[in-house]
Amino acid sequence: MTTPPTPDEAPEPLDAPEAYDRLPDAAAELFGEDATAEYAYDLLTVDVPAASWIAALETARDRLGCTYFDWLSAVDEPGTGFRVCAHVAALAEGRVRRLLVRTTVPHEAAVLPTAIDVYAGAAWHERETHEMFGIGFEGHPHLVPLLLPEGFEGHPLRKDFVLAARVAKAWPGAKEPGESEHGGPKRRTMLPPGVPDPNEWGPLKGQLPPAPSRPTRTPRAAGDRPARRTRSASE
Known part of the structure; x- marks a missing residue:
């Protein structure tokens, strides 16, 4: 049985810049064993399970020094679910360290705990994400529409x-270019x-006539084509 280290033997906690610079290799150490991280397109991204969403944001704020909240939104990926992303940053020592914390919730159970206790600025972003994607944020005190008209x-x-x-x-x-208002049947748009x-969805459903179809064109036989005029050298 391994005995835990005494306070004198325990390693000193890393400061925020040092902890940030250890990513993406130290993703599991900092964010939990199920977390993964990658650095691409000049952005560090950490993926965590939905159950670790709030803990990951707290780690970003407290251990990595990402106290600046930039934005929160989502992406609908068919067959996968909603990828919810929060972009935060650390502004210190004349350097900006950016971090994208991301998780995935299924379409049929699109719910996450609210992040406003970690980043107060997430309140409006969660309202917008809720109305645009239908993702619920449990614990949000005022999860009502932000941009869309009432009754949408x-x-x-x-x-x-x-x-x-x-x-x-x-x-x-x-209208296709070159089509006359009084000409023959038009090509279906x-x-x-x-x-x-x-004619299948909306206020005019079932009330419109079927789209006209063009008459079938019969290919012209080679003998019916006019002979091509050739120019002589004198012309």
Whole structure:
């Protein structure tokens, strides 16, 4: 049985710059055995389980000196869940040390504890993330919409959110270049990703006629083509 070290034998705690500089190699030591870290694109990112979200933010603030809270948001990744990210920084000794703390919650249980007891500035960011992605932040004292109008339904930054604006207003490219208003049938307009068919979703559902189709073009036989005129050298 190993005896714990006495206070005289215990290693001295690292100061914040030294602890920060040991990342990403010391991710498990600083943030727990399930944490991972990488340094890419001039940004240090630490991934932790959702259960360690608050503990990771406290570690960033207390052990790494990241007392500056920049922003908190999320990304919807189909098949994975919501990646919730908090960007914090340490401003000391004439150097900025940036850190992105990140975790993942499943779509069907998108809930995290609020971070306002660690970073008070997270309050508004959590409200915005809640209304844009539908992620709940337990313990938040005022988790109400921040940007969207009252009565708005859905969460606009989810990948499965329907772009309803294109149902109410036609896509600008509804008319193809060169098509006449009184000509033949038009080519069915291509809808960008996320834009529903107005006849299948929205206030005009089931009220629009089917999109016209172009008549089938029969290929012209080679003998019907006019002979190509060739130029002589004198021309």
